[in-house]
Amino acid sequence: METSLKTEQFDLVIHDGSKLGKEPLALAENIRGHQRTAPILLLCAKPEMDVIVRAIRLGVRDLFHPPLNLSAFFARATELLQPRLNGHTAVIAQYCRHEMTLFLAGEVAGVPLPAGSGVSTSGSGDLDSVRAECDRLSRQVQDEAGRRAAAEAALAAVRAGGSADVSTEEQELGKLRAELDAARIALAEREAALAAEKDALDLQRSDLESGRAAASHARTDVERSRKSRSDAESDLTARRAELDAARVKLSLEQTRIADATEELEQVKTDAAESLKAHQKRMKELATAELAMADREAAVSEAQARLVAQEKVVAEREDNFSVREKAVQAQEKKVAAQFSRVRAEEETFAARQAELEAEEARLQQDSRRIASERAALEGERAAQAAANAASLARAKELAAAEEALAERETVLVSSQKTVESDRKKAAAAAAEASAHDVAVAAREKQIAASFSALSAEQAAFEDRAAALDAEQTRIQKESDRLAAEAGTLKAARVELSNSQKALDQRAAGLKASEDKLVQRESAQAAAQKTIDESQSKFEVREQQLTKRSVDLNALEKKIFDQQDAAKVAEAKLVDSRKALQTEQERHAKEAQRLVAEAAALEKVKAENA
DSSP, X not given: OHHHHHHOOOSOEEEEOTTSTTXXXXXXXXXXXXXXXXXXXXXXXXXXXXXXXXXHHTTOOEEEOSSOOHHHHHHHHHHHHGGGOTTOHXXXXXXXXXXXXXXHHTOOOOOOOOTTSOOOOOOOOOHHHHHHHHHHHHHHHHHHHHHHHHHHHHHHHHHHHHHHHHHHHHHXXXXXXXXXXHHHHHHHHHHHHHHXXXXXXXXXXXXXXXXXXXXXXXXXXXXXXXXXHHHHHHHHHHHHHHHHXXXXXXXXXXXXXXXXXXXXXXXXHHHHHXXXXXXXXXXXXXXXXXXXXXXXXXXXXXXXXXHBOHHHHHHHHHTHHHHHHHHHHHHHHHHHHHHXXXXXXXXXXXXXXXXXXXXXXXXXXXXXXXXXXXXXXXXXXXXHHHXXXXXXXXXXXXXXXXXXXXXXXXXXXXXXXXXXXXXXXXXXXHHOTHHHHHHHHHHHHHHHHHHHHHHHTTTBSTTHXXXXXXXXXXXXXXXXXXXXXXXXXXXXXXXXXXXXXXXXXXXXXXXXXXXXXXXXXXXXXXXXXXXXXXXXXXXXXXXXXXXHHHHHHHHHHHHHHHHHHHHHHHHHXXXXXXXHHXXXXXXXXXXXXXXXXXXXXXXXXXXX
């Protein structure tokens, strides 16, 4: 076979691959290896896709499978052999048809063509075998011719009887095709309408989604606004509570200030009464001064007697040093009193620092201001009373000092007056340096008096006894006045310090009152701010209420649109189902028409 493939050229190759199993194209591949253009008719058991693809790649265009249509098979073979018949179409076609029939029947015999056919023969068997084969082939040809004649007669009858049916079927087929075209047009229009409706529905759905998104954003804004409103209400409630507490505190402070003011007025009233008492005391002191003047006149008379008492004075001079030591001791006592006064001043300064600390705490904790103010006012009242008493005492002591000074002037010529002047000088030296100058002048006067006393000492001898008695009384009075002068000075210092402390406390109270006024102003401003916030909050609440109503309307509109969209979607689904049913019906009708058309074409082909 390989030799035949290499040495011969084939006009037509009929390849039966139905019995080759998985390799139905083995022969076709071998032929294509030697002759690339020979036409091949391929017979296969069943049309498999991979076999068809491989056949197309090998140039095999004709595939046949059971049940085999012999007419189509022979027509295709004749068509492929037509260019190579060389004027022997009938004989060669008959022979090829005979050979193909034998081949398809499975009885292949290499029989030469009749002489003069122009077809090359192959094989050289003996004559008997050839004749026998020719007879057999003749019988087969006759049988085939008879079968063909019968088939042609049957075909003619079929054509004669089926021409009317064919025309009727063609008319019905035309009507069906027209109906199918109309249905297709209606279907296209329905599809276009559904597409437009779908686009409108999609647009409506997009609008609905936009509305939903807007509603969602609006709900978010409303929730945020409600939360802000809740926070603002909480803040407003807290600020109102603070304001109420501040108002209560302010009311308490105002009540306490009113009470303190009443106490201050009471203190002022007491101070006025104390001033009246002081004026009364001053009148009494004036009366006492008149009495003292009378006594000074008596002292003047006694001075004349003292001048004559030189001897007594000399003796008194001996006691002068002793008295001077007593004066020094008295000065030490006064210094000790000054130390105590300084200690009291330091104590008072410490107390003042404590009061300042209390005032600082008062600024931090306004609740203590009432008790502090009450204590301060009580202290002020006590201090005012003490001041009034100290002032009265100071005036009394001043009057006493003036009286003592006048007495010292009267007794300037006597030793007793000198001793009083020295005591006065010691007390004045303790008070201020200005008195030292006066004391020095007094000592000069005393020295001059000593000279005068030396001359007049004899004249005073007879009056010594009376003068001693008077001197003793005057000495007692002088001691008392000196003690009162020291007490007066300490009282003045204490009064000055107390007055400073009171001024400071008054300044602190004034500052506290100013701070209270500022706090009241701040609270009023806070109340104004709260009122403005309340107004803004009410406006915002109205806006939110209006917006909530709009949102509810928008939500209702959206829900209505959603319901309409659902109804439209349901209609669209029903329309799609109806369209799908219609399409399926039309598809079945089209398949039926196609099948009928194919059958009609088949009948036409067979009739042809």
